[in-house]
Amino acid sequence: MRLPKTVLRMAALWAILLGAGAAPAATSGNDPVVPWLAVSTTQMPFARAVADRVGRRDPGLREPVPILRDVATAEGFERLCSGAPTLAAVIATRRMTAREYDRCRAAEVIDVVELTVGLSALGLVHGAALPIDGLTSRSLYLAIARMVPRDGKLVPNPYTSWHEIDPALPAIPIAVALPSPREARRAQFDDAIMEAGCRPLPEIRSVYGADKRRQLCIQARTDGMVQEADDPAELIRRIAAPGSTVLTILSLADLRSGAEEGAPAVNAPISIDGIPPVPDRFLDGRYPLTMATRLYLTRRALDQAGGLRDYVAEFLREAAIGPGGYLEPLGLVPLPTDDRRLARRNAANLRLFAP
Structure with missing residues (x-):
């Protein structure tokens, strides 16, 4: 049975995200470079829970779990757009602005990917x-x-x-x-x-x-x-x-x-x-202090930052962001089913951010 090309393409891209067959991260000597994530204060409980799951599920990972740092969102975007070598992603509650994205483009960082994974408030x-x-x-x-x-x-x-x-x-x-x-x-x-x-x-x-x-x-x-x-x-x-x-x-x-x-x-x-x-x-968007949980990363970071693929894949698992997932008791409100599927498709396709 021959699978449709779209199915094969999605499977291949998802395999890239998960790191199947990927080259090891850049190293210094024999030690992998440990990436870090710039995390908004409000999103730190979610970020820590995901990192803990990645580490506990496979303590023998060849690539290290990213380090989490509490960084203001504006500063995180600035560093992401500067091409900082070990900054792997930004976890934020607001969208990157057009002005911030223009800084990315000016620095030739044009492969930014945005993933919306849930709601909080x-x-x-x-x-x-x-x-x-x-x-x-x-x-x-x-x-x-x-x-x-x-x-x-x-x-x-x-x-x-x-x-x-x-x-x-x-x-x-x-x-x-x-x-x-x-x-x-x-x-x-x-x-x-x-x-x-x-x-x-x-x-x-x-x-x-x-x-x-x-x-x-x-x-x-x-x-x-x-x-x-x-x-x-x-x-x-x-x-x-x-x-x-x-x-x-x-x-x-x-x-x-x-x-x-x-x-x-x-x-x-x-x-x-x-x-x-x-x-x-x-x-329904009526409560004024509702926030979206968003991940921003670059295609280059997925290729180069050790541990980022496993981290993003874990964040997108239904066991994390779905109803009854382990992030829900921490305050994450699951998106509707179609929106969660869209987040996974955007990850598999590495869909580029558009302000």
Whole structure:
């Protein structure tokens, strides 16, 4: 029986991805070069779980499991596009921008592949002494922004309590802890919440220049009511402290992995604009802080970086990203069946990224 050419082609490409018959990675002496992955903070629990499975399933692998490093997404893309020899891939929650891809092309890195493998989300979480069960994008913008509308003009933020913003909210001082602007979590929050709460306001719409409007929307106040902290464990400690009234954003993966590691118990994430943080709302796109888990790599890295083929193949297994897979308890929401199949086809075909 003769198989169709398309089937043979897919099988051959998948064999390349899995490393069947591939040449060993470049070596220094007798030791293979160990590749590393630039991983967004929110995706680190997933990345570690996959690496652990690869190492445990075949401890005698001739090629080493990639090293995972917590790197801001923008920096990861910059290094990937510079052709850094041991950076094998970037695991991110946002898409590479056209401007970032232009840098790749300028450096003659034109073989970038993008694989979307699942969904995750950020949640608004607060201390036990802050009795809030939901907030709007507008309330969050007015609590956090450095400049806000007042009497038809933009003024330094005068609000000191939640009740001043909305009489339905408690008369408790505003205290917010956010990741720094370099973090993907902050970028997601700024795009989905701060801009959504800010853009419709006439005082903002009258400002000339899209970049200037964006900065007015996302620039946080500096009077002490908004503080920055990048370590998820530190953010959990702040909201779990006795009498805490702090509001923060955490990935659902951070919350679940923290609970497994014995971190202090915290309240469940609250709704935003009346939409709860539940899987159905992630899948239909209504929950504003939904994120996609994306892998970015290059065809050259698959050929040269020892261990990357096994790692990517493991990440795409149904036992990892499917319903009931081992990443689901960590906070990964499985994509629909057709989308998971598409990710595997894109991997087999090494389909090039298009911004």
